[in-house]
Amino acid sequence: MEGLDGKYEEEVTLTVEEFRSAIEERKGRGSRVLVLPGCLMAAVFGFVVDVPMITFLVIYKAPFMLFKGWQRLVEDLVGRSGPFLETVCVPFAGFLILLWPFVVLLAMLAGILSSIGYGVYAAVVAYQENSTKKGLLFAVASVSLFDEQTNDFLYLQEGSCFPRPKYREGVSNSSQLLPLKGLHEQLDAVHNKRQLMKTPSQKIKELKAVMVWDNFFKGCERTGEEHLTDSAIGILDLEEWQQSKSKIINIGIPACTFLQCFLQSIKSGSAGFLMSTKTPHYLEIVYIAYKNQFVLVHSLTTIHVISGDNVEITNLNRPEGRVFDWLFEPMCVMKEQIRSLKLSESEELYFCKLALYCGDMQRVEAWQNGGAAPDNEITRAQMDGICRSLIALAIFFKLWGGKLEKIKKTEAPEPPGAWPVIGHILQLAGRGPFFRLLGDMADKHGPIFKLRFGMCSTVIVSDWKIAKECFTTNDKVLASRPLSAASKYMGYNYAMFALTPYGSYWRAMRKIATFELLSNTRLEMLKHFRVTEINTCTKELYQLWVKNASKPVMVKMEQWFSNLTYNMVFLMVTGKRYIGTTNDNDKVEAQKYQKALIQSVRLVELSAAPESFPFLDYVDIGGYKKAMKKINTELDSVSSMWVKEHRQKRQHRVSGEGDKDFIDVMITILEGATELSDYDPDTIIKATILAIFLGGTDTTTVTLLWMLSLVLNNRDVVEKARDEMDNYIGRERQVEEADITNLPYLQAILKESMRLYPGSPLLLPHEAMENCTIGGFNVTAGTRVMVNAWKIQRDPRVWSDPLEFRPERFLTSHVDVNVRGQHFELIPFGSGRRSCPGITFALQVMQLTIARLIHGFEMTTPADMPVDMTPQNAGVTMSRETPLEVLFAPRLPLHLYE
Known part of the structure; x- marks a missing residue:
């Protein structure tokens, strides 16, 4: 039909097609009758x-x-x-x-x-x-x-096991989903934003609506769980969301999930949207060591989950229905708007914050996830507009209540391998120091996880932010201690306030300990006890040097520090020096009490495993209960004699004479406190004496040993400390307590020593009195919570070169950090209601002791060998594996030691 115009040609063609169709229809009518x-x-x-x-x-x-x-x-x-x-x-x-x-x-x-x-x-x-x-x-x-x-x-397994033969022409009854093959190998193409190629032989199957929604709901759950873990949102946010019935939005978990899907799809070069079993997550790099499926895509602060289960949803395979007709096109428009912004990595992180907090700028600025707002005001305005669209898109779904309830009920992860009944006991037995083993598990399972010791569940916390939540938000909820055989049989039936559960008795005793026994005023009144004992002990070192013909004398430091701390506590509690005294009776009493205390600590360690099985409470496995009762009898016989002596002395005391020691103070307080508890006054006094000895001797000795070991291995630190003291004090007198505040480098040595080697690497266990949330995870009442101070204080995110001994860090980057529990990255004494009430006393003893040794003596190790820094495998405190022996020689004028 050459020469005809296009319009005429089209009309002719249509006429021919209609003619052919009419012929086929007439033939079909006849054949279909057959x-x-x-x-x-x-x-x-x-x-x-x-x-x-x-x-x-x-x-x-x-x-x-x-x-x-x-x-x-x-x-x-x-x-x-x-x-x-x-x-x-x-x-x-x-x-x-x-x-x-x-x-x-x-x-x-x-x-x-x-x-x-x-x-x-x-x-x-x-x-x-x-x-x-x-x-x-x-x-x-x-x-x-x-x-x-x-x-x-019914949400059963997808597909069918029955055959499905092809029954219509031109329709595929069975096809495969379109996976994104080789995504790990195509990371370069992802960065360059090339389009992913689809194999022509692969058939695109229409995705089911139930699959799409189920995937999105799971994405919301994961997003909520991770933001709870990161403390980006809290349980109150989720509860307010549920109570709002989708009318008022406080958090935008659905909007944030949509946005993460868009960003992931843009990065992969997808023409549609990526669905996967995982959504993009933004986590700190320190937590990804155990998740092998994570692939590092950008900087060290951002990771994207890339899985072989990714499925692409496009206009070709999206589910049919009005909802998807209405939803898909606006999503495509928003995705293209985001693509056109060409956001950097930090701007993407900021975008996620903006969507999560629904534009609440105060919360956006408060959460430090590495995101930064773009400098361009137009880009910021576009991001705000897209966020509002995302929130409007998600606000109409009223099913989030049930999904977020699941997030709220999420429990801390539990490492695999637990046995029935006994839990994780076999995994933890005999594998090195317990605190170090828990630290390794934190690297693998995250900063908070749950272990089962027999029938008892214990949550392990290894992150300073989560520890802060424990000791602030949940401080009262976690203020109790679990019931233990040690507290029952050796602690005078739970009368020892350090281990007694939370209640009116504990509150009263804590008040007495804090404001009467260990207050700054009381410690100042008893200052002469501390100074006298340190003077006596340093004089003994000098006398040993003299007896050794003025040659460096070797001293076993564990015994020396132990005698020092025990005598100091003996003086403050009873008013008498027992170790090293010429009175044989006093010496026997001290040795008996000291030996019983050491055995009691060992029994606490041995009884931990049997206590994990409450149903064995009536069975004395290993005989540890019998041993505890025997130890209690020995301790009680000595402390009862002390109390009796003090009561007798009070009868002959001159009117108006003040209390001389802790026992005097306790007797005075309890004389008028008839309604304090059901315990008699003498039982309370003896239990408090035991608590002071257990808390003030072993941990102080251990900390002094590690501190001296560290300075001996770092001679430059010794020289800097001596220069500081020589410049301020000189060499014509010894260091006094009043000088310590003017010796910042000496204080930094103590802080750095307690950071690396805390006396109690695992803080005493707490017990949740009611249901609470820790680190975004639900913790039920009765669960035990242990804080791994050793792991927290070696966190590379907080401490640069965390394994190095560098006191200078407390004069520069961490100058405002102290050990009193207000800074949760350094908590050797604990924090909150259950923190150690004797912090001031311990610091006074340790600072003056180490100052006297560094300033007053030349110190070396035998053959100038480095000190072994290996800790023992077991123990409540972090004791040394090998004894510490040091050679001493005086460096000040000799008359100062006499």
């Missing part, structure tokens, strides 16, 4: 095959529908979502739980009746396809169709 008998046969065959098979499937799946429905209804009832969202609907909607079995019966009846329709419809397929064979094939395929549809509805 297929009617085949249609009848297909209907009969479909009825015979489909009715029994579908009936079988209905009966088989009815229990799944019954119990899954009950489960979902109960979850909605607890989470106040779904039909239970509005309070007024709860009484009526509650009947659904009772009537659900009848609903299942009706569904079964509908399913059986539908089998007749499936069978008869085989005739329709045979007529439409003009083929009896196609009708018969549909009768077979309909069983698979019904099976797959019901599997989707």
